[in-house]
Amino acid sequence: MLSYLHAYHAGNIADVQKHAALSLTLSMMQAKPSAIACFDTHAGRGLYDLQDERARKTAEADSGIQRVWAVRNTLVSDDWQHFLQPLEALNRGGSELRYYPGSPRWFCHWKRAQDALTLFELHSNENDQLHRKVPVPDVRICHEDGLKGLLRSLPPAAPRLLVLMDPSYEIRSDYADTARTLARAWRQCRHGVYLVWYPILLDGGHQVLLDRVAEGQAGPVIRHELRLQSPPERGMIGSGMLVLNPPWQWQHRLEAMLAPVCGADMLASTQQWDWLVPE
Template sequence: MLSYQHIYHAGNRADVQKHLWLITVLEYLLKKDKNFLWIDTHAGRGLYDLSSDEAQKIKEYESGIAQFWESMNEGDDLPPSIIKYRDLINALNTGESINTYPGSAFITAKMLRPKDKLYAHDLHKGEYPFLERSIGNYLCAEARFEDGFAALKSLIPHKTLKRGGVLIDPSYEIKADYAITANAIIQAHEKWPQGIYMVWYPILDKAYHHDLLEPLNALNLANEDFVIDEWHFGDVERGMKGTGIAIINPPFQAPESMAYVKKFLEQ
């Protein structure tokens, strides 16, 4: 029985990092005409209402997207992924503040072409109907009430789509989830070695994320084929100390693009 609901955390700094990486990677894939596959193993709702009671409880978006949004609407020299992210958000909101925040599945459904294919999974009975509603109208997208790890196993290697990747964004409800996630990625990488694998993790006091990163490091991939991006907050006494993304097979120059994005946000 799953208890985690992302609506309590939507738009926080981890989402900003994760969604900007997602946009950066998808933009590289979209540069080529050839269609591709994208798998979102832990998709969440698709769209999040930041004015809801749940989001208002901790207001994590205040130190996340709300903090960065203003600078994203100013200046001429914005990184392309920030422009895309801002435009996606602005198209969903008309007022002075952000009420509707796009999650990974919605961002992907919106960016992919009808010839590409998105499989988005969520196994939470309460969350899944939101997911279905938010991406159901996009020709490229298919929402599935399924275990994302089992689905990953069965979807790859795909019969026709050889390019593409996977976003793995688990809720890490128990410590064992870090090792389970690493194992799922290693098995998938064996079956589809050219796929892009992006996995998000929280940086906590207890550093559980080492259980995820150590097995991935042990794959001994070349430096350019395994990249880690961590944003350390420094201003949080308890809870999450930072947010991390590990990427296997990042597209050429995506890490450099994201380094520029990070610098822009730190200004």
């Protein structure tokens, strides 16, 4: 329990998908001036050094964000330019991508004065690092279980809500717990936008999450998946996002955004989406 450290996986293909989805959602929601209460249930340490020995041990960023960074000058859409802003801010003065933001730093980069941000992290050392690596003073950081903490925080005072839920799923019960939390959170705040990341594994463990959400206790829900074209014999073969109450046209914009980087010489993946819970 609590053995998972994202430093080994920072900047991999799952992070590209997750943070592209988060970047796009924030951009679309912030088109309106009203305040957003943002919650990150599994914040991690907030910032990762891709030259750190843990990152280099797996080198997952080499086949993920580093490939996107290498062609960044060709990614001219507004959605890509929005995505690249936090990376460029952290890696000024050179062509090398060394520092990669965890989801708290993506939230912090775009946080407006009227928005609120709450970060949950249960792992003690990661929580300590989070306090050091979050640059925005008016951010609430909680050393606790993010799923339980989220439910205690809803509904928020702000008129709108954005939640990112991305457990490590190192415990099998995380799949059912996440689905259960999503349903309860939706009942407490039905107008909120909820992003749920999950790994696609050979053992099919993620199917528990999908089945529970598809039962229809919360909706509407879009499912977006990236699947590796040449999956490994073990471990993660893809990455998925569920979006409850997606902004209008969100799925088409994410699909168009990721299309240029999904080829065999880039992320080597295919993308697909559908309505897990219909509108």
